[in-house]
Amino acid sequence: MTTHEVFNQVPPLVGYDAADDGALLDGVTREGAGWAVAELHELGRLGGGEAAIEWGRLANEHPPVLRSHDRYGHRVDEVEFHPAWHELMRTAVTYGLHAAPWADDRVGAHVARAAKFYTWRPDAGHGCPISMTYACVPALRHNPELAARYEPLLTATTYDFGLRAPLSKRGLLAGMSMTEKQGGSDVRANTTTAHPEPDGSYRLVGHKWFTSAPMCDAFLTLAQAPGGLTCFLVPRVLPDGTRNPMRLMRLKDKLGNRSNASAEVEYENAVAWPVGDEGRGVRTIIDMVNLTRLDCVIGAAAGMRQAVITAAHHVTHRQAFGRYLVDQPLMRNVVADLAVESEAATVLMLRLAGATDRSARGDAGESAFKRLALAISKYWVCKRWPGHAAEALECLGGNGYVEESGMPRLFRESPLNSIWEGSGNVAALDVLRALGRQPQVMDAFEAEVGAAAGADPRLDAAVRQLRAELSDRGDVEVRARRLVERLALVLQGALLVRHGHPAVADAFCASRLGGDHGQAYGTLPAGVDFSAIIARATPKLG
Template structure:
């Protein structure tokens, strides 16, 4: 029609290399990875930014999984049917080692390599990252039972995705899940009521109802249940060694706010066969390392979502004009974009640093293990809390166009709260940090030593460290209620301190200056776009803008 002329619309953001993100490029340079590893990461980054991969993510999101409890003849099958796009995404993820591959990788930086891949690939779709993450995290828990580990670990680490339900050892590759939460307890897993009764053949029989079990088509699951000696961890396969289906009755799939491409289910165990993992009565201790690793992926996932939202916002502002000028040349929009960039870079820097600590911890470095323990707790709380407000602001940069599903911004917005809920909501994560201090008091000293390693470089950072120390001294350790009441403030301050210290040591100077000036010395950026004058806004916006077309 003669009245319909499309002008001032933004071209699609596609065919962008995920490793072109400056903060990812900085880590690649600083970590001095093997050239072969860098090439692997870059190839995956190019694939993640391709129109083809983004279309797969769109299809998997648009066609959520469907539960079939029975076949056409009335036989119970309990199978979830996924869109073919989901299987393609899983093939790419497993082939590229985003699952348990680091545990079989002899390279010293195997977990950092995997974290970088997980981070660049996460732009495509968040939902299929759930089974990938659980498969990565299950290995340390499984190793508490060497016989089970020797049987299943090689298949969990194998680069083969095989979605068919078959006897696990007959497959070329396996996926793992966990089944802990019950409706009456939630995060309080010690309140679980699922029973596990030992049998003479060395197995246990589980009976109970699990309220959240994601990726129910995985091959094996770690399940918490009450054994005679207390809460214990069990390995439950979907298919038993004789080829028959284990009792794994899927009652329904959850209708979730986001994470639509991933199935989350309620499961009924009824005389279900399981094998003890670790010791009876020590289920929480057995599974805690799995939880720590999935928490790492929560931080990585949030940081990835921040960069994805920032890229869309900056791309939009680079191509859209209003009131006579491109949006990204207008002072207030530049302030917003720069502030979003600071948050995304701080989150990414912390997440990948935690992955580096994981490599050192696996190699037996006890200081790194303790630092990673407390670093994960405070960062999981703080970064994942920042995710939803970052997503909301990035969406708003696109105006009404950002509120439309085609922009992919609503998907990011719906996804953002999950990372703060998964593996312990904000309160649970904050209290976990306090628990780390109580059980291993030396962790606080190690944490303070770490953030003080940047002492004397930035006055705001030094002042913030001093304030935290005064706060900790001022709280009566004999009054647990006072400590718990202040947990979010203390843990949030610790996380911001850690991010600031890392940026001062390893980040871009413009990012570090903006972070310490606001998150440590100002209002912590609770509303984005409030950066003070005197910062290098031009550099921050340039780092945020994707390198496409004229902007390469």
């Protein structure tokens, strides 16, 4: 005699193409990377496949372990990972999600890379070393001799894990070791010292509070040289094969991002080579910081997309009170609202990727646009992710609160991108700094938004209100978050009006710009085309 029969359960969200995303595919083509669409679908099918989804689960169920010493008592400073982690990393490197665009002359190479980073989302944690490897190349170019030796290996599409002399490997990964206990975002407060040697190298002494991905082959590090704060390249293994005295003290026990290792590190006269001039450390790393901020935006947009397709899949197959959830008006409002937020983030991140690609080719106007828009987006898109993840989880009800659904892991991941590379206040104040010091960035922003003038009266009204707010310089730091929020919403609205699906653009302008919206998701006005919006967010299995 059976005790129960299983019914009204949602089929697993597996066997779909993660690149089957209208906002993504339209944006990739629009921003110059249409040539990458076939490979994007290939990666998307891998990402939505059973094997990759299981790799993501296993990498988080079995987080990295620090092995400070071997069984004989020798110091080894190794980080041990589950095999699933290596499968995730191997796929990411093979498809060029790391530094490959720097060796690719094709127009749109950085857009293609951003789209792949967005699409490959079985696990967020392994994206950390992938992102840092991408970001380190422009900084490393401040030392042409180092760049000539290291860059070909950083851009190589071969995943070669293990502690060996860097230049003997087939591919390299790079990490960052910037922040200290007393400083956090204020890296100028760093106390790690760098002592010059006759051969042009330096010896570093100090303690780093957060070293991201300590299993990488080399790290960009800030330390106080005689001439001031300076950037250095610190390899884990020296050219003669001996280990650099870079001691892993402990791994951080983090809220999320648990598949990835983050460490406290002590330098005990570690060998380092300067990257850029003494005293120019912050200037040297600024391009690197901006690229990791771009990846924060991409990662947040990817997380929103994963959340909304999971919610849409659930409500399409789950019944309550005699109807499928997707047919119930209030649930339709919630899922459509989540989809609007997701598409607004996606279209913005692709515009930033396009600006990154064109600025890398010397386009001054795009560089000016990116300078302001990236700081705005880092604040807003990353700030929106946690609330979005929580609402999507709630669409699954109690099932969403259970680890097996994958939603708790997504929810725990969601606060990170707003914190990493400058928390909300740092990003908002960076917007004010850009506006105050570089007037050309606002000209570029105005040109971008102005291209949508007259397309929607709600957008036009929001632009007028924004200009009035910008003209008022009183208490500007107190109002910084409100001002940056308004800049972000106007920019997203302009992009959606020009390039987005009409139903999504209309819903966004009505709710985010026209004020026809409550304080929670699921409060879109009644006239929205819910069916069209939800259809774009519902994954197709098989």
